[in-house]
Amino acid sequence: MSEAQRPLEHVRNPVSDARVERQWAALEAHGLPQPSGVRRARWLLVAPALLGCALAGAFAWSLFSRPARLPVGALVESVRQPVAVRLEDGSRLELAPETRMQLLENDARAIELDLREGRARLEVTHAPARKFKVRLGMAEVRVIGTRFELERKPRAGGTWVRVSVIEGVVELRRRDQPDDGDNLRRLHAGESWSATFGTQEQPKSAAVPAPASSEERALEQKQAEDPAAHEVQDATSSDEAKEAGEVAAAARPGVSRDTAADAGASHVFKRASVARRAGRMREAADAYAALLARYPSDARAGLSAFELGRIRMDALGDPEGAIAALARAADAGAGTSFHEDALARIALAYDALGRNGACREARDRYLAEYPHGVHAHALAAQCK
Amino acid sequence: VAARAGEKWAQEALFRRYARMVNGLAFRLIGRDDDVDDLVQESFLSAFSSLGRLENPQAFSSWLGSIVVRTAHKLLRRRRLMVRVGLRRNEPLDLDAVIAPSAPPAVALELRRVYSTLARLDAQARIALVLHRVDGLSLPAVAQQMKISLSTVKRRLKVAEKLLAEIDGADRREP
Numbered sequence: 001m002s003e004a005q006r007p008l009e010h011v012r013n014p015v016s017d018a019r020v021e022r023q024w025a026a027l028e029a030h031g032l033p034q035p036s037g038v039r040r041a042r043w044l045l046v047a048p049a050l051l052g053c054a055l056a057g058a059f060a061w062s063l064f065s066r067p068a069r070l071p072v073g074a075l076v077e078s079v080r081q082p083v084a085v086r087l088e089d090g091s092r093l094e095l096a097p098e099t100r101m102q103l104l105e106n107d108a109r110a111i112e113l114d115l116r117e118g119r120a121r122l123e124v125t126h127a128p129a130r131k132f133k134v135r136l137g138m139a140e141v142r143v144i145g146t147r148f149e150l151e152r153k154p155r156a157g158g159t160w161v162r163v164s165v166i167e168g169v170v171e172l173r174r175r176d177q178p179d180d181g182d183n184l185r186r187l188h189a190g191e192s193w194s195a196t197f198g199t200q201e202q203p204k205s206a207a208v209p210a211p212a213s214s215e216e217r218a219l220e221q222k223q224a225e226d227p228a229a230h231e232v233q234d235a236t237s238s239d240e241a242k243e244a245g246e247v248a249a250a251a252r253p254g255v256s257r258d259t260a261a262d263a264g265a266s267h268v269f270k271r272a273s274v275a276r277r278a279g280r281m282r283e284a285a286d287a288y289a290a291l292l293a294r295y296p297s298d299a300r301a302g303l304s305a306f307e308l309g310r311i312r313m314d315a316l317g318d319p320e321g322a323i324a325a326l327a328r329a330a331d332a333g334a335g336t337s338f339h340e341d342a343l344a345r346i347a348l349a350y351d352a353l354g355r356n357g358a359c360r361e362a363r364d365r366y367l368a369e370y371p372h373g374v375h376a377h378a379l380a381a382q383c384k
Numbered sequence: 385v386a387a388r389a390g391e392k393w394a395q396e397a398l399f400r401r402y403a404r405m406v407n408g409l410a411f412r413l414i415g416r417d418d419d420v421d422d423l424v425q426e427s428f429l430s431a432f433s434s435l436g437r438l439e440n441p442q443a444f445s446s447w448l449g450s451i452v453v454r455t456a457h458k459l460l461r462r463r464r465l466m467v468r469v470g471l472r473r474n475e476p477l478d479l480d481a482v483i484a485p486s487a488p489p490a491v492a493l494e495l496r497r498v499y500s501t502l503a504r505l506d507a508q509a510r511i512a513l514v515l516h517r518v519d520g521l522s523l524p525a526v527a528q529q530m531k532i533s534l535s536t537v538k539r540r541l542k543v544a545e546k547l548l549a550e551i552d553g554a555d556r557r558e559p
Contacts, residue, residue: 007495007518010487014417015407023407023424024399030425032395033433269393303397335442337401374405 009377021277074103078118084262086297087111090125091132104135119151121166135175136161138197142171146189155196162194163187265291265298276307281315292328302332306342309349319349334369344375351382359383395432402445406452413456413514415477415499423459427452450529453511457530460507474503501547508532509540516541 070076076085078095085093089111095101099118105111114135124132124143132143136150137159146168153160163172165187172193177183187193272287288308292301309325312318326349329342343366350359360383367376403424410423431451438447466472483495498517502510508530515526516537523541527534 006520007487007491007498008412008520010484010491010495011408011412011482011518012484013404013408014411014420014481015404019407019421020400020403023403023421024396026421026425027399027428030429032392033429266393273393273396299391300393303393337398337444341401 070103070106072103072106075116076101076103089127089130092123094121094123096120115150115152117152117154119149121147121149123147136163138175139163139195140173140175142173144168144170146170148187158196158198160194160196162192164192165189262298265295265300268294269300269304272304272307276311281311285311285316288325292325302329302336303338305329305332306338309342309345313345313349313352319352323349323353340366340370340373340375343369344373344379347379347382356383398431398444399428402448405445406448409449409452409519410456411482412518413453413511414460415482415502417481419459419463423452423455426459427455430455446529450531453515453529454531457507457511460510464507476503497548497551501544501551504547505544508536509544512537512540513544 070085070087076083076093076095077100078097082097083095083099085095087093087106091111093101093113096119099120100116101118101120102114102116103112104114108130110131110133112131112133112135122134122143124146126144134141134143134150136152139161141148141150141163147166148168148170149162149164149166151160151162163170167189169189170187172185172187173183185193268287268291272284272291275281275284275287285308288304288311291298291304292308295301305325306329309322309329312325313322323346326342326346329336329338330346333339343362347359347362347366350356350362363379363383366373366379370376406424406427407420410420410427411417414420414423427448431448434451438444463472467474477499479496479499482499483492487495495518498513501513505513511530512526515521515529516523521529523537524534527537530537
């Protein structure tokens with residue numbers, strides 16, 4: 001059956017942009033649910049009242065000279081609020097309140113962390129050439145590319161540790177035993193492991209990794225002497241105050257750069273969304289462009305690029321500018337929700353400019369990636 | 385990942401990306417506009433609250449589609465019950481509001497046959513019929529979307545096809 005003969009193509013779809021906006025407003029008014037997996041991990045989000053201001057208070061390491069790189073020995077610490085840190089390789093650490101985690105190694109070949117206390121969730125970027133390990137008391141967790149949670153608590157006479165895998169696989173070994181098959185345990189998604197170790201935290205056997213180097217100890221000592229670097233900003237309740245608090249947090253020395261950047265990006269993104277919903281498209285475009293310029297590695301950057309492209313194309317009559325933004329959105333990866341639309345719009349924007357060669361190239365790329373995509377039928381008729 | 389972590393901006397991005405698809409599917413399944421908003425809202429609420437259980441994020445579209453189908457099934461059963469107890473009238477579908485004017489004659493005829501049959505089918509049979517005859521899904525795909533067995537799909541479609549044949553026969557007998 002040809003596309004024109006498919007009944008699906010000839011049933012009306014009574015939806016409009018205004019209706020979509022109304023539906024979203026109704027969803028927001030109803031209250032957006034948290035995914036059930038997140039509800040189980042409530043310790044990451046703390047109480048809902050604190051969630052709105054989660055970025056206002058944070059702790060971070062004070063010794064790194066360049067924002068993008070945490071030095072070896074850096075100790076990330078949270079007190080009353082969770083803290084999120086993104087490593088250079090894209091891996092993300094989310095520390096629950098009252099958690100301390102130290103970076104023991106950080107280069108192209110290996111990343112090693114030590115969970116000193118508390119709970120943390122890690123999303124590790126897959127990198128075949130790089131080892132990723134986490135010390136957990138006497139245990140060691142080896143990661144390939146996955147999401148998992150760690151917990152470490154003092155218990156009477158020892159230390160209790162727990163590992164829960166959300167996605168992927170991790171390998172566990174005791175650090176005080178030889179690194180062979182007998183000392184390896186694999187944990188798959190959905191599995192957990194816990195153990196209590198005795199007070200003898202630093203193993204004496206030769207097979208155990210050496211304790212922290214003198215450089216690490218010096219860094220830790222220096223950090224201990226500078227507790228003011230980990231100040232927490234109190235939460236506020238109203239949205240306006242919250243946004244102001246986020247911006248203040250972003251500008252505040254001593255607050256984790258990752259968290260502060262996230263707060264700043266969040267503020268700009270909200271400003272853009274509010275302007276877009278109110279129909280102030282020029283203002284929205286400026287805000288999305290500002291987010292891209294100031295926070296290019298933020299998680300919202302890809303979506304911002306897509307929205308910017310959409311606005312330039314549909315509201316500002318700027319297909320040339322739209323192509324640049326949409327290309328950036330498409331570069332955010334095939335897994336994003338807007339990737340397909342971004343590719344389709346690039347072809348349409350070239351078509352609007354009369355650049356048929358580029359249009360065909362963009363169209364063919366779309367059709368190669370989404371042969372049965374929602375725009376495949378419409379795009380096939382483009383680029384004449 | 386951000387939407388699974390409950391980030392509102394990411395949930396909005398997903399909503400805006402898939403709202404048209406969900407609205408279209410919802411409208412095709414229930415055939416009238418007045419319940420579409422409720423169906424869309426319930427579907428997205430259900431999807432957002434169970435995002436953590438989605439094993440393959442690349443399959444979000446299909447997974448969301450199955451949620452819309454399940455939600456539509458509940459809504460249609462509820463509506464049918466209300467009609468039975470007299471709390472709602474079983475109003476005929478406005479076929480001109482369903483079928484686009486651009487539809488070729490053969491397609492328009494097929495859509496008229498399908499949509500004029502729906503009111504006489506139970507919720508499961510009508511959904512199976514729409515997914516198969518209108519959306520063009522294969523029988524296994526219909527079973528997957530509806531989370532029922534292939535043999536159940538076949539049974540439901542058999543009932544629907546029988547009804548379609550009766551309507552065709554009645555049409556032919558008319559002068």
